[in-house]
Amino acid sequence: MQDFAFYFKLGWQHIISLDALDHLLFILALSAIYLLSNWRQVLVLVTAFTIGHSLTLALSVYEILAVKDSLVEFLIPCTIIITAVFNFFQKDFTPKSLRLNYFLALFFGLIHGLGFANTIRFMLAKNQGIGWSLFSFNIGLEAGQIVVVMCILLLSFLIVNKWQVKRKWWVWALSGVAFCIALKMVVERNPIP
Template sequence: MNFEARSMPLTDFLFYFKLGWSHIVSLDALDHQLFILALVAVFTSKNLKQVLILVTAFTIGHSLTLLLSVLDIIRFSSKWIEFFIPCTIVITALVNLTKRKGTNYFLALVFGLIHGMGFANTIRMMLAKDQNIGWGLFGFNIGLEVGQIFFVFIILCVTWFFLSVIRIRQRDWIIFVSAAVFSLALQMALQRIPF
């Protein structure tokens, strides 16, 4: 596995970028989307900088797990990871329901580590055949971050619409979104109990 700074063809970068992008925006990425929705539910566009830092903390955790997995330093049972991922969503939604501030940066980083393990086996096999692992991971993580920022933008626009146009109180909006996310994630977790 080679981390040399060799040039990576643009097509390879775009391949991994699209893979990272689809990891957040595809129809198969519901658990990832629910987590981002729960993470951002307590914020408005006035908190954009804070939201972007929070999402980036999640991406850093996600990226670190992918790196350690590709280097074969860590491996976890996929059954347990598939169970823990909706548990992180449940916890994030509960934090929103119990306090106004929402998830902190450290928790977002830790939850990013767990979510990264969910995709680790797939990307490990793809990157193990690639001579430019560092660039592959870089392309994937840039795609993931851009996809998340895109999704955050949509969430903040919808939030603005409901708070400013429909005139729903922010606390009611947070409760509505977080309760819906909590319900879906709890159902996912119960369906994935590994024992």
């Protein structure tokens, strides 16, 4: 149970910590187009991200997949930029028009999972089974993401429903913030000398 608590906390901090700004920005960009009434869709979306994240994390920890850290650290803010740009071109916010978001969450989750693989691999003891550790980490990750998404959805409820700000403007504001910070990260992390 002690291992579960340790890796759960590690997964939680992987999302909640300010050191995880790139992951927080991705979640912000991904959930910017949803309202509180869409919470079920957002939970599926967050779970798709966790599945993608978990898959490459496991493949990396088992040393089946290896990608240079510098490339991964560059690609992560690229996923934020693409997601934010996608938000700018949304004409309506119907579930049918947002289906691409599930693919983005899953696919970009694959990239984000590579970002933490080396760190968690070194934390695992040589004789320790990693299945339970990865499971615990992913439960913590999912819990953290749900808390972040619920905060974003509650804020969107206040802004869009209570203060009557046009939904499109709200989406553009959140996406614009995510886009600008991610663009700065892309420039700073450019792996090409």
